[in-house]
Amino acid sequence: MLTLSDITVRYGERQVLHRVDVTVARGELLAVLGANGCGKSTLLRAAAGLQPMEEGSVTVDGKGRGPLDIAVVFQHIHLVRRRTVLDNVCAGALGRLPLRASLVPALFSRELREEAMACLDRVGLADRAHDRAGSLSGGQQQRVAVARALCQRPRVVLADEPVSALDPAASEQVLALLAELAHVEQLAVLAVLHQPSLAARHADRIVGLRDGRVVLDGPPHSNVDSLYQPAAMEAVS
């Protein structure tokens, strides 16, 4: 399981995360909700090791996070558009390959290509393996990004607004896929979402952030209205 403890992040004078504790169990899809600027992306970057923290720890199954334990899926998909879908998925394994093989796609081994095909099959896109990545729709590209994350063989998948560029049907598909990966592959999956209704339909649990603090941790159908209400106006004299 993924355990984030006491995560405290400051940008200059401004503290944007205040001792945040979040856990995600194996086999669980956790949705993180909250208004713009409440610290969701900062928390996800901290979990991924991409964000300096003032305090706090990130562990996977009780040990310090290893370089390949956590795979990240971003809102902007970052596929190499002119390469094939399959090459993009193989790239998920870069961190665990010898350097030479990782730099030259022609040297991707048959075993790796087979594993990447299995990952693509997992997201329902095996038939597009040899197309250029740039020729797929946004929703399909996001599913390729999920396949690439799987090819890393992670124990944890973090996704920051993975469906915000997708239409409603594609959003449902990607969320259902993330839930299935959590449940079937027993991964810990944390997804930042902006639509509470999607979280209610697909997540196993939700965490709500407000001004850098956890203010809600409960079942997917919890009332989330308070997360999005503006702070009470200070009296102005």
Ligand SMILES: Nc1ncnc2c1ncn2[C@@H]1O[C@H](COP(=O)(O)OP(=O)(O)OP(=O)(O)O)[C@@H](O)[C@H]1O
């Ligand atoms: N690199 C940075 N330097 C300074 N302040 C930052 C930086 N990144 C984020 N912030 C500030 O930290 C706070 C939290 O930002 P963050 O991006 O984590 O919010 P978020 O919840 O992901 O918002 P959104 O829903 O808009 O994506 C915001 O007030 C933001 O202005």
Ligand SMILES: [Mg+2]
């Ligand atoms: Mg964000």
